[in-house]
Amino acid sequence: MNKKELFENIKRKKTFLCVGLDTDLKKIPPHLLKEADPVFAFNRAIIDATAAYCIAFKPNLAFYESEGLKGWHALEKTVGYIKTTYPDQFIIADAKRGDIGNTSYMYARTFYNIMNADALTIAPYMGEDSVTPFLSYEGKWVILLALTSNRGANDFQLTEGVPGERLFEKVLRISQKWGTDENMMYVVGATQGQLFEAVRRVVPDHFLLVPGVGAQGGSLTDVCRYGMNDVCGLIVNSSRAIIYADSSEQFATKAGEAASEVQKEMEQILSVNGII
Numbered sequence: 001m002n003k004k005e006l007f008e009n010i011k012r013k014k015t016f017l018c019v020g021l022d023t024d025l026k027k028i029p030p031h032l033l034k035e036a037d038p039v040f041a042f043n044r045a046i047i048d049a050t051a052a053y054c055i056a057f058k059p060n061l062a063f064y065e066s067e068g069l070k071g072w073h074a075l076e077k078t079v080g081y082i083k084t085t086y087p088d089q090f091i092i093a094d095a096k097r098g099d100i101g102n103t104s105y106m107y108a109r110t111f112y113n114i115m116n117a118d119a120l121t122i123a124p125y126m127g128e129d130s131v132t133p134f135l136s137y138e139g140k141w142v143i144l145l146a147l148t149s150n151r152g153a154n155d156f157q158l159t160e161g162v163p164g165e166r167l168f169e170k171v172l173r174i175s176q177k178w179g180t181d182e183n184m185m186y187v188v189g190a191t192q193g194q195l196f197e198a199v200r201r202v203v204p205d206h207f208l209l210v211p212g213v214g215a216q217g218g219s220l221t222d223v224c225r226y227g228m229n230d231v232c233g234l235i236v237n238s239s240r241a242i243i244y245a246d247s248s249e250q251f252a253t254k255a256g257e258a259a260s261e262v263q264k265e266m267e268q269i270l271s272v273n274g275i276i
Contacts, residue, residue: 020239049256098123190218196226
């Protein structure tokens with residue numbers, strides 16, 4: 001999916017919501033544990049309930065890898081189900097990979113060829129040769145970690161090197177030499193608020209993947225005020241607040257309702273900003 005197609009989906013569906021599939025066996029409704037594949041059963045129900053209100057799904061790899069082969073099989077079935085049933089959805093593998101040389105090429109093959117994800121989150125701190133192997137795949141996206149939502153982001157990302165330039169700004173500036181706004185996005189946490197202005201000064205045209213809205217307390221209003229551009233430029237993720245909105249047999253219905261509420265808010269923001 002290219003940038004134009006992604007923007008067309010946003011306008012058509014009037015949303016820029018990404019639903020995070022952080023599926024934890026300890027949190028899914030107990031009645032699903034009787035299923036042959038509880039993780040996939042949960043994911044399929046969540047996907048069916050929320051697909052009308054989002055433009056992307058983001059499985060977090062840690063939740064699947066922690067279950068060994070069963071987890072990987074559930075992930076493969078989940079991605080395959082989305083590709084077959086909702087082919088307009090953008091699939092982000094949230095794996096935060098990043099290594100040098102042949103290792104990166106193997107990671108890229110895993111997620112782009114085997115899994116058939118549209119995008120992969122990458123840690124950029126080993127430099128250019130750890131990122132460029134992921135950029136060699138036509139039609140696929142790299143999403144670099146830039147400014148994250150967690151408290152520990154202050155340890156490194158906000159520290160200054162040359163006067164006036166913080167580390168996250170250096171990552172944004174230098175990485176633009178590796179890719180373009182047609183194949184590279186950046187992770188910027190929703191809790192960073194007005195710092196989105198600093199991000200946009202360096203990367204005005206790139207899409208940003210924004211986690212941290214919902215359970216982590218990020219403000220959708222602030223994200224859009226400081227981070228939205230003329231093609232929206234935002235993919236805002238919500239995981240727990242949607243997928244765990246309810247733990248009864250009505251969990252999927254409640255997840256759909258939670259996603260619908262976010263979509264309505266996003267529709268209003270898109271309208272006010274003249275995007276739809």
